[in-house]
Structure formats: structure tokens, C-alpha cells
Amino acid sequence: MKIMVINTGSSSLKFSLFNMNQKKLLINGLFERIGNPDVSGYKIKFQDQKIENQAPLNNHIDAVNILLNKLVELKIIEKLEDIDGIGHRIVHGGIDYKESVLITDKVVQDLIDIIDLAPLHNPAHIMGIQAFKKILPNIPMVAVFDTAFHQTIDETNYLYSVPYSWYRDYKIRKYGFHGTSHRYISETIMQELKSSKLKIISCHLGAGGSICAIKDGKSIDTSMGFTPLAGITMATRSGDIDVSFIPYLIKESGKTLEQIIDDLNTKSGLLGISEYSSDSRDIEEGMANGNANCILAQKKLVRSIVNYIASYYVQLDGADVICFAGGIGEKSPITRKNIIDNLACLGIYIDEKKNNIRSEFRKISTEDSKVAVYIIPTDEELMLAKDTLNIINR
Numbered sequence: 001m002k003i004m005v006i007n008t009g010s011s012s013l014k015f016s017l018f019n020m021n022q023k024k025l026l027i028n029g030l031f032e033r034i035g036n037p038d039v040s041g042y043k044i045k046f047q048d049q050k051i052e053n054q055a056p057l058n059n060h061i062d063a064v065n066i067l068l069n070k071l072v073e074l075k076i077i078e079k080l081e082d083i084d085g086i087g088h089r090i091v092h093g094g095i096d097y098k099e100s101v102l103i104t105d106k107v108v109q110d111l112i113d114i115i116d117l118a119p120l121h122n123p124a125h126i127m128g129i130q131a132f133k134k135i136l137p138n139i140p141m142v143a144v145f146d147t148a149f150h151q152t153i154d155e156t157n158y159l160y161s162v163p164y165s166w167y168r169d170y171k172i173r174k175y176g177f178h179g180t181s182h183r184y185i186s187e188t189i190m191q192e193l194k195s196s197k198l199k200i201i202s203c204h205l206g207a208g209g210s211i212c213a214i215k216d217g218k219s220i221d222t223s224m225g226f227t228p229l230a231g232i233t234m235a236t237r238s239g240d241i242d243v244s245f246i247p248y249l250i251k252e253s254g255k256t257l258e259q260i261i262d263d264l265n266t267k268s269g270l271l272g273i274s275e276y277s278s279d280s281r282d283i284e285e286g287m288a289n290g291n292a293n294c295i296l297a298q299k300k301l302v303r304s305i306v307n308y309i310a311s312y313y314v315q316l317d318g319a320d321v322i323c324f325a326g327g328i329g330e331k332s333p334i335t336r337k338n339i340i341d342n343l344a345c346l347g348i349y350i351d352e353k354k355n356n357i358r359s360e361f362r363k364i365s366t367e368d369s370k371v372a373v374y375i376i377p378t379d380e381e382l383m384l385a386k387d388t389l390n391i392i393n394r
Contacts, residue, residue, distance in 0.1 A: 001084040002026070002077065003385040008088070008128025010120070011035050013063045016381040017076065017083075020389050023382065026076055031063035042066065046074055060131040068135065086132055086141045087388030089180070089380070090125045092118035093145030095171060100148065100387040103129060103141040111143075117171070142388040149179030152218040160225075174230075176222035178204045182212040184383040185323045185376050188361075190217060192374075199316040201309050204378065205335070206326035207235040207278070211305065213312035221315060223308050229265055232304040233297075235278040238268035239304055273297035280328045280335065287334075302335065306342040313346060319371050322348070325378035331358045340365075340373060348373065 001021060007014040016028040029044035029051075037056035042063070044051040051070075057063050071077045088103070094114040101107055108129060115122050132141060150158075158174040159167060166172040185202045200214040209232050213220040223231030233239045246260055255263075263272075271278035274297035276286050286294030313319050328335055333355050340350040347370035355364040357375065365373035 001389060002082055003388050004083055004086045005381045005384040005388070006086060006088050006128050006132065008060065008124045008131075010124040010127075013060060013067070013128060015067060016385070017071065018382065018385040020385060025381075027071070027074070028381070029067075031057060031067065033057070034060055034063055044070060046076070060127050061134060064131045064135050080136060081139075083136070083139055085388045085392040086136070086139060087144050087384040088125060088129055088132075088141060089146065089384055090143045091121035091146045091177065092175065093143070093147045094175075095151075095173075097143070097145050098148055098151040100142055100144045100391055102391050103143050107143055117175075140392045142391045144180060144384045144387045146177050146179045147175045149183045150174075150176030150212075150219045150222050153221055157221045172226060174222070174225045176210070176212070176219065177224045177228045178208070178210045178212070178222075179219070180380045180383050181325060181378045182210075182214065182219065182222070184378050184380060185325050186214045186217055188376050189321055189323055189374060193321070193372075198320045199318060201312050201316070201319050201322045203305065203309070203322065203324050203329050203339075204326045205305070205324065205329035205332075208237065209234050209305075209326065209328070211308040211312065213316055215316060221312060232308060233273075233301045234269045235280070236266045236269045236271050238264045238272070270297045270301060273300055280332055284332070284334055298335070298338065302338040302342065305339050309339070309343065310346070321372045321374060323374050323376045325376050330375055330377050333357070336364065336373075336375075343371075346370065 003018050003020050005016045011034045013031040013034065017026045018024065019026055027044065027046045029042060031042045033040040034057045037058050040057035041054040055066055068080055077083060092114060094117060096110065108126060111122050111126055129141060160172065162172065181204045182202045186200055189200060190196050190198055197216055202212040202214055204210050208228055210222055210224045211232060212222040229237050231239050249255065249260055250257060269278065270280065270283055274283055274286065274293045276291060276294055277283060283294045283297055287298055309322065324330065324336055336355055337350055337352065340348055349366040349369040350373060351364055351366045354362060359377050360375060361377060362375050363372060364375060
């Protein structure tokens with residue numbers, strides 16, 4: 001069976017097509033600058049080919065039409081009906097969606113109703129759903145929610161210590177994100193260690209990053225909160241802050257609340273501290289060249305991650321395994337070593353030789369480490385495809 005996975009942005013559409021009989025990726029790519037037809041185009045990876053073209057994309061329907069025509073042109077499918085299902089990544093499902101679901105008119109309306117919870121993401125996801133529904137009305141579509149995996153977190157962890165009426169009336173609570181990745185990591189390591197009874201600390205570290213405490217396959221707590229701004233230091237996001245400095249900064253700087261929130265999302269984190277780059281690779285290069293701010297930014301990143309790991313270690317009453325995933329987690333031996341070296345007091349040790357690897361599934365802890373440490377290259381697209389297949393086969 002052929003399952004397509006879609007991640008729609010406000011001006012982009014990322015896609016992958018899988019043959020689920022073999023769990024094989026057939027083709028993937030990205031349509032970008034949608035809505036700006038003078039400069040819009042697409043990039044496609046198929047077998048050993050890399051196809052890159054400009055194309056006038058006035059809207060997402062234009063992108064979907066070109067995508068489907070390319071699938072036939074490249075003989076990946078003979079006809080559009082060869083696509084058995086379409087899975088859409090949805091960043092926010094609110095409190096009602098605890099698992100992936102078949103997309104119906106009610107599901108779309110529910111997403112519209114909670115747009116204020118994810119104003120940058122959910123409107124784009126809805127556009128993607130509507131574009132595919134218009135062109136492929138008879139092919140089942142599934143919504144896979146980033147927040148769903150964290151719906152097992154109990155109220156002690158998901159509530160903030162604010163007036164309870166804020167939760168009751170406005171749904172102010174921790175939602176958590178990167179759920180699809182954390183679930184993939186959890187399922188992969190449980191399969192590797194042949195046990196469903198594991199205490200896992202999952203570290204998804206990329207431009208955005210979050211830590212998740214997982215017990216017996218269920219999310220117990222996670223570092224992101226009401227929005228993806230909370231938690232650890234990230235590429236351009238601040239992570240946890242004391243919100244009371246915001247009115248002070250408004251008064252002193254003359255900036256608006258919206259400008260400060262934008263600064264916290266796009267000009268903070270590694271970029272803000274280093275004043276050099278948001279890219280971890282650039283930070284590591286700056287460190288090697290003695291750039292003091294890059295060194296400080298790396299220390300802030302590591303400290304924020306270590307603090308969450310230590311907290312979750314206590315909350316889980318120990319841990320069986322720590323997993324690293326995401327662009328930084330999979331590809332930065334330096335960052336992994338910095339983190340694990342800070343956990344030596346817990347009897348957790350890294351094997352530097354085994355750690356000297358990028359983007360490869362591997363155990364990297366020493367034999368005498370009290371907690372196993374693994375690199376697990378995450379595959380959110382495959383997870384979406386699996387969910388889509390399971391839902392349409394029910």
C-alpha cells in the first residue's frame with residue numbers, strides 16, 4: 001500500500017510517499033514560497049535523482065496538482081487512485097485528540113475552533129487538508145497530532161500553578177510537542193531492548209528541542225509547554241524564562257508585547273546568546289575558534305538539557321535509557337558528550353569512541369554506565385505513515 005505524508009506550512013508543502021508493504025520511502029520533497037509565484041518552486045528526491053525546478057505556485061492547490069502529476073510522470077504511481085491514504089501532520093490537537101484520527105468535516109471544524117492555540121501552524125495544516133480533499137476527495141486522510149502523545153501526562157504535570165479557572169475557561173495548560181518523534185523513539189528503543197517496561201528519557205534536539213520522560217511507552221512529562229517556546233534553550237527560542245521581565249522590557253525598550261514574543265521565538269536561544277548563529281554547527285566552529293559567546297551559548301544549551309534530564313530521572317525513579325534524536329542529537333558528538341559528562345554523578349558515562357558517529361543508530365554508553373545511552377535517528381514521516389495505514393485499515 002502507498003501512503004503519502006504531508007506537512008503543510010503557510011507557504012510550503014513537504015511530502016513523502018511510502019510503500020508500506022516494504023516500509024520503503026519512494027519519493028520525498030518540498031514545495032516552497034507558495035503564494036509568491038515569481039520565485040516559487042519545488043525540490044524532489046527520487047532514487048538517485050534530485051529534481052529542482054521553479055514553478056508558479058499561487059496556492060497550495062497548485063502545489064498538490066504538480067506533485068500528483070510528478071508522481072505519475074515518474075511512474076511511481078500509474079493513477080492517482082494508487083495512493084491508498086494521506087497522513088497530515090497537525091501540530092496542535094488541543095485537549096480532545098489523544099490519538100490519530102480519520103479526517104472528517106468535524107475534525108476540520110475542530111481544528112478551526114482551536115486555531116488560537118497554534119495560530120502559526122494549524123491554519124496552514126487546514127489549507128493542506130482542503131487542497132488534497134478538493135483534488136482527491138475519495139482518498140482517506142488521517143490527522144496525526146504532535147500533541148497527542150503527551151495526553152497521557154497527568155494534571156500534576158500539565159497544569160500550571162495559576163488560577164484553575166484559566167485552565168477551565170481558557171485551556172491554559174502544558175500541551176507538549178514533538179510527540180510523533182518521541183513516540184517513534186520510544187517504540188524503537190523498546191523494540192531494540194525487547195521490553196515494553198522501560199523508563200526512557202527522550203531528547204529530541206534540533207532547531208526546536210524538547211525532552212520527554214516516558215514510562216512503559218507513555219509520556220509522563222515533557223519540557224515544552226502551552227507553546228513550543230517553553231523548555232530548553234533552542235536555536236532561536238529562549239526556552240524557560242521569568243515572564244515578569246516582559247513588562248519591564250516593554251517599558252525600558254519601547255518594544256511592543258508582540259515584538260518581544262517574536263524576539264523570544266526568533267532571536268533568542270543559541271542565536272541570541274552567541275550573537276553569531278542559530279546553527280549548532282556554526283556554534284561548534286565558533287567554540288573551536290575561541291569565540292566566548294559561542295562557548296557560553298553551548299553551555300546554556302547543555303545546562304538546560306541536563307537540568308531536564310536530571311529532573312526526569314528523579315520523576316521516573318531512575319532511568320533505563322537516554323535517547324538522542326533530531327539534527328543536533330543525532331549529528332553532534334560534542335553536544336552529546338557535554339550532556340552525558342554532566343550526568344556522571346548519576347553513574348552515566350559515554351564511550352567517546354562509540355560516540356564519534358553521526359546519524360547512525362548506536363549505543364554510545366560505556367559498559368559500566370548505569371543508564372544506557374543511544375542515538376536513534378528519528379523518522380517522524382514513517383511514524384505518520386504507520387498511523388495513517390493503521391487508521392484506514394480499521
